[in-house]
Amino acid sequence: ETGVTQSPTHLIKTRGQQVTLRCSSQSGHNTVSWYQQALGQGPQFIFQYYREEENGRGNFPPRFSGLQFPNYSSELNVNALELDDSALYLCASSLQGPGGNTIYFGEGSWLTVV
Amino acid sequence: GENVEQHPSTLSVQEGDSAVIKCTYSDSASNYFPWYKQELGKRPQLIIDIRSNVGEKKDQRIAVTLNKTAKHFSLHITETQPEDSAVYFCAASITGTASKLTFGTGTRLQVTL
Numbered sequence: 001e002t003g004v005t006q007s008p009t010h011l012i013k014t015r016g017q018q019v020t021l022r023c024s025s026q027s028g029h030n031t032v033s034w035y036q037q038a039l040g041q042g043p044q045f046i047f048q049y050y051r052e053e054e055n056g057r058g059n060f061p062p063r064f065s066g067l068q069f070p071n072y073s074s075e076l077n078v079n080a081l082e083l084d085d086s087a088l089y090l091c092a093s094s095l096q097g098p099g100g101n102t103i104y105f106g107e108g109s110w111l112t113v114v
Numbered sequence: 115g116e117n118v119e120q121h122p123s124t125l126s127v128q129e130g131d132s133a134v135i136k137c138t139y140s141d142s143a144s145n146y147f148p149w150y151k152q153e154l155g156k157r158p159q160l161i162i163d164i165r166s167n168v169g170e171k172k173d174q175r176i177a178v179t180l181n182k183t184a185k186h187f188s189l190h191i192t193e194t195q196p197e198d199s200a201v202y203f204c205a206a207s208i209t210g211t212a213s214k215l216t217f218g219t220g221t222r223l224q225v226t227l
Contacts, residue, residue, distance in 0.1 A: 033214065042203050042217030043158065056214050090157060102148070103215065105157045 003027060004093050004106035012112045013081050021076040021109045025093030031055075032074040033103065034066060035090040043090055049074055081113045116141040118206050120218025127194050128226055135221045137204035138186040144206040147187045148215070149178060152201045161202075162189070165209070194225045 003026035013019050025032050031050045035043035045058035049068035063079040072093070078085055088110055094103040117140040127133050139147075145166035150158035164171045164178045164187065171178050175194075180187040191198055201222050205215040 035215075040220075042205075042220050043215070045214050045216070048214055058214075102160065102163060104160065105150075107157050 004091055004104055006089075006091050006106040006109050008109060009107065010110045010112075012114060015081055015083060015113055017081050018077065018079045019081060019111060021078075021089050021091075021111070023074045023076070023091030023093075023106060025072045025074065025091075026104060029093035029095050030072055031094045032068055032072065033092045033094070034074070034076045035092065035105075036060070036085075037088040037090060037108075038084075039087070046076070078111075083113050086111060086113045116144055116206055116216040118204060118216050118218040120204050120221060122221060123219065124222045124224070126224045126226060129194060129196060131194055133189075133191045133194055133198070133223055133225075135189045135202055135204070135223075136186060137188070137206075137218050138184075139206040139216075140185070141206070141208075142182075142185065143208050144216075145209050146207045147178070147180060148205050149176075149189050150203045150205065150217075152203065152220075154200075158203060191223075194223075196225050196227065199223055199225045 005024045007022045033048040034046040037043040046060050047057040048055050052068045065077045067075045088108045090108045091106045092103040120137045148163035151161045152158045162176050162178050164180050175192045177190040201220045203220050204218040207215045
């Protein structure tokens with residue numbers, strides 16, 4: 001167990017809809033990042049949140065957005081869903097600071113867009 | 115940006131044999147290199163990591179080596195067991211931004227009896 005929890009675990013949405021995924025980070029961790037893992041591929045970095053602000057973004061369009069709350073939990077929002085958004089969405093938490101930051105993944109949210 | 119290449123894409127070994135997976139990275143500023151094991155339908159699990167101030171790290175049957183000059187690092191699994199069968203991913207990042215991992219494309223390891 002990593003202490004990182006995500007919800008929902010599975011969901012099905014229709015193309016054009018919007019989805020919100022949620023993540024609770026491991027206790028004491030102040031940084032949350034989100035990854036998209038399409039079937040058969042490695043995880044792709046979407047963005048990272050530190051102290052409630054976006055702190056780095058991968059190659060994803062603006063319809064992917066997020067929030068981090070004062071308790072360090074986080075949301076990933078995706079608007080105008082496309083079929084290619086079907087993937088496993090992974091939340092990862094870490095403690096940003098000197099010495100490097102081991103990250104731990106949650107179980108993920110499986111999103112299917114039909 | 116960083117680019118991580120991983121080889122081989124599939125690897126089949128007999129139980130008890132060793133397995134080696136290799137990765138190369140492009141950004142010389144990268145200094146943190148974790149390895150993840152992912153079983154079917156599950157999250158990636160960190161199995162070992164190495165930082166650039168160390169050339170080798172070992173944890174029981176698993177070891178990782180790093181060659182900063184050549185910008186490549188490798189995962190070594192000795193005395194493989196059927197439960198080692200999974201997809202393995204290497205990744206690279208820069209300390210301080212370590213949650214911004216760039217992953218390799220994965221290696222599907224199959225350990226046969």
